[in-house]
Amino acid sequence: MSADSSNLMEALVSLAKRRGFIYQSSEIYGGLNGFFDYGPLGVELKRNIRDCWWRDMVQRRDDIVGLETSIIMHPKVWEASGHVAGFTDPLVDCKVSKQRYRADQLFWAAVIIDGETDRQIVDSLTAKGRISPEVMARWLHLPRERTETVGTKEARENWVANRTMVYGFVSALESERTHTDLQEQAEAFKRKWGLQGTLRTVQPYDFTEAKEDEIPYIPSPATGLPGSLTPPRAFNMMFETNVGAMRDASSVAYLRPETAQGMFVDFKNVVDTTRVKLPFGLAQIGKSFRNEITPRNFIFRSREFEQMEMEYFIHPDADWLACHEEWLQWCQDWLKSIGLPASHLSLHEHPKEKLAFYSRRTVDIMFKYPFGVQELWGIAARSDYDLQQHQKCSGVPQVYFDEATKSKVVPHVIEPAVGVDRIFLAVLAAGYAVEDVKDEKGNVEQRTVLRLSPRLAPVKVAVLPLLKNKEQLTARARALHAKLRRRYAVQYDDGGAIGKRYRRQDEAGTPWCVTIDFETIEQPGDTFTLRERDSMQQRRITEAELFALLEEQVY
RNA sequence: GCGGCUGUAGUUUAGUGGUAAAACUCCGCUCUUCCAAAGCGGUAUCGACAGUUCGAUUCUGUCCAGCCGCACCA
Structure with a gap:
C-alpha cells in the first residue's frame, strides 16, 4: 500500500468518526476487533443503501419478493450447507x-x-x-x-x-x-x-x-x-451459541454466516403460499456473522456484517449462463446508479479450478478501494446444490411443479450477494475529496467534501437561516424545515457563520443547502438561496421548485 | 494466526522520570447580510493492567486496539 492510500484510509476513518458515521465498537473498553457501530449519520447512509437496493431489487420488479428469516436457524441447516463440516478441522x-x-x-x-x-x-x-x-x-x-x-x-x-x-x-x-x-x-x-x-x-x-x-x-x-x-x-468460522437455558451439546446453534440459506430453507414455503412462477427471486437483507481470522481494512472485513442477497431461481433447462450475464449487468448498473464511478469498477472471473465444486461460474464485481482492488459483489451460479442438499437432509422435496411439462423440477439458482458495509465504504471512498478553494481575497483554502448521491446522502437538505438572531429569518426557516422533514431527512442549523455551516454540510455529504436570507422575507416571491454541494453554485429557488427537485433526485 | 511499527482531548499532533501543550472540531454565550470571521468560557483517570522507583504518561512486562507485510477469507 502506498503512503497516499494509507493516508486516505486514515482520513476516511477520521472523518467517519468526526462526523458520526462510524465508531469503533465498545471503544471505551479498548475496542473489539472486527466490530463497528454506525453513528447518527452512518445509520442514515446505511439505511439509504438498503432502501435503494430493496426498492430497485424487490419493489420495482415483479419477479422478486422479499424475505426476512431468523439469524439463528436449525443447526442442521449448516450441516446441509456444508458450513459445519468444512470448518471444524x-x-x-x-x-x-x-x-x-x-x-x-x-x-x-x-x-x-x-x-x-x-x-x-x-x-x-x-x-x-x-x-x-x-x-x-x-x-x-x-x-x-x-x-x-x-x-x-x-x-x-x-x-x-x-x-x-x-x-x-x-x-x-x-x-x-x-x-x-x-x-x-x-x-x-x-x-x-x-x-x-x-x-x-x-x-x-x-x-x-x-x-x-x-x-x-x-x-x-x-x-x-x-x-x-x-x-x-x-478455526470455527461460525459463531456458536446455545438455544435454551440448558447448555449442552444438543443445544448448540450458530449465528448465520450468510443470509442465503434462509432463502433456500423457505423456498418451499414461498412457492406454496404465494403466486410466484419460475423464474423468480427471493431477496433478503440482514446481519451475518463470521469469525474471520483477520478482520482488517476498517469495515471492509468485519465479524458482524450486513448482507443483501438475492436467490434467483430458474428452470434447470433454462439458459443459466445468459441469466448469469443479465444479473452481472444489472448489478454493475445498480452500483453506477448509486454514484460509484465506472472507473473504480472491474470484473474478476473465478478460474474454473478455484470454483467451489457446486458452482458453475462465479464473477466478482471488484471495487478500487484505497487499500487495493477488492471484491464488492459476487455473482455466483450455484446450480441446484443448495436445494438438493436441503431436500436430502430434511427429507422434504424442494421442487417446483412445472405446468408446461407437468413435471417436478428442482430449480437452479443465480446468486448476487453484496455487503452493505462494503458498499458503504465504497461510496465513502469514492465520494471523499479535499479541494482547494479560493476565497474572495484569493486565498486558497481547503474544503473537504463527501460527494454522495442524493439517493444515499444521510441528509438531503440543510435549512439555514442566514442569521441566528433575526426572528423573521429563523421563523421562516423553521417553517420550511418542518414541512421538508415530513418527507425527507433534513437538518436545521443556525450555529455560527453561514460559510461554516456550508462546509459542515459538505463533510456530511448533504447535496443541498437552502438559506433563508433577507431577500426571502423582504422581496416578493418567497425564494431562498439554494447552494449546491459539488459546484458550490447558488441560485434562487421557490419552495415548490425545491420539492420538485427533491422528487426528481431522491427516489 | 505470525512478524514489524504504533497508542497523549472529538480530530491531527507537541512534550516530560516530579500528575500535560497547540491547532482545528464540538457545546454555550456575545457578535455576524452568503463559503470553516472574531471574543469569552467548557471538554484528557496520556489504551488497560501489573512491575521497577520516593515518584511512571515517560522505563520494563502482559493484554487490548490500530497500521504495514505474510498467511487465511467454503
Whole structure:
C-alpha cells in the first residue's frame, strides 16, 4: 500500500468518526476487533443503501419478493450447507514458512532405534532442539503410554540400559505414500546423525494426537526443522451459541454466516403460499456473522456484517449462463446508479479450478478501494446444490411443479450477494475529496467534501437561516424545515457563520443547502438561496421548485 | 494466526522520570447580510493492567486496539 492510500484510509476513518458515521465498537473498553457501530449519520447512509437496493431489487420488479428469516436457524441447516463440516478441522500453522495445514492431514512419527546408544549423540540432539529428555522418556515404553509424565533420572538410566531410544521426529503430509515417506525420513535421520542400531518401523500419528511438549520437536514439512509448528487450533468460522437455558451439546446453534440459506430453507414455503412462477427471486437483507481470522481494512472485513442477497431461481433447462450475464449487468448498473464511478469498477472471473465444486461460474464485481482492488459483489451460479442438499437432509422435496411439462423440477439458482458495509465504504471512498478553494481575497483554502448521491446522502437538505438572531429569518426557516422533514431527512442549523455551516454540510455529504436570507422575507416571491454541494453554485429557488427537485433526485 | 511499527482531548499532533501543550472540531454565550470571521468560557483517570522507583504518561512486562507485510477469507 502506498503512503497516499494509507493516508486516505486514515482520513476516511477520521472523518467517519468526526462526523458520526462510524465508531469503533465498545471503544471505551479498548475496542473489539472486527466490530463497528454506525453513528447518527452512518445509520442514515446505511439505511439509504438498503432502501435503494430493496426498492430497485424487490419493489420495482415483479419477479422478486422479499424475505426476512431468523439469524439463528436449525443447526442442521449448516450441516446441509456444508458450513459445519468444512470448518471444524483444527489447523496447524508453520510460523517460518507461513504454511497452514489441516491437523488430521499432517502426519508424524518418532524415530526409534534399538541398540547401542552414544551419550554424545543424545546430548547433541538435545542441544540442537531435536528432542528433550522428557519427551524421550515418554517414548521409552512402547506401545505408547500416553499418561506417562516427565522422566526421572533412574528412568533415564533405565533407557540407556534397555538401549531403546527415541531420537527425534519426522513428519509428512497425508498422501498415498505417507508411511513410506516417514520411513525414508527416519532412515535419513539415522544416517545424518550417525546413529547405530536397528531402526524400528515408524508408527505414524496425525497431528491431533501430538502432545503439547512433543510439538516443538516435530519438524515442519515445509522446512524439515522442528520448532515452527503451532498446536492444532480450531478455526470455527461460525459463531456458536446455545438455544435454551440448558447448555449442552444438543443445544448448540450458530449465528448465520450468510443470509442465503434462509432463502433456500423457505423456498418451499414461498412457492406454496404465494403466486410466484419460475423464474423468480427471493431477496433478503440482514446481519451475518463470521469469525474471520483477520478482520482488517476498517469495515471492509468485519465479524458482524450486513448482507443483501438475492436467490434467483430458474428452470434447470433454462439458459443459466445468459441469466448469469443479465444479473452481472444489472448489478454493475445498480452500483453506477448509486454514484460509484465506472472507473473504480472491474470484473474478476473465478478460474474454473478455484470454483467451489457446486458452482458453475462465479464473477466478482471488484471495487478500487484505497487499500487495493477488492471484491464488492459476487455473482455466483450455484446450480441446484443448495436445494438438493436441503431436500436430502430434511427429507422434504424442494421442487417446483412445472405446468408446461407437468413435471417436478428442482430449480437452479443465480446468486448476487453484496455487503452493505462494503458498499458503504465504497461510496465513502469514492465520494471523499479535499479541494482547494479560493476565497474572495484569493486565498486558497481547503474544503473537504463527501460527494454522495442524493439517493444515499444521510441528509438531503440543510435549512439555514442566514442569521441566528433575526426572528423573521429563523421563523421562516423553521417553517420550511418542518414541512421538508415530513418527507425527507433534513437538518436545521443556525450555529455560527453561514460559510461554516456550508462546509459542515459538505463533510456530511448533504447535496443541498437552502438559506433563508433577507431577500426571502423582504422581496416578493418567497425564494431562498439554494447552494449546491459539488459546484458550490447558488441560485434562487421557490419552495415548490425545491420539492420538485427533491422528487426528481431522491427516489 | 505470525512478524514489524504504533497508542497523549472529538480530530491531527507537541512534550516530560516530579500528575500535560497547540491547532482545528464540538457545546454555550456575545457578535455576524452568503463559503470553516472574531471574543469569552467548557471538554484528557496520556489504551488497560501489573512491575521497577520516593515518584511512571515517560522505563520494563502482559493484554487490548490500530497500521504495514505474510498467511487465511467454503
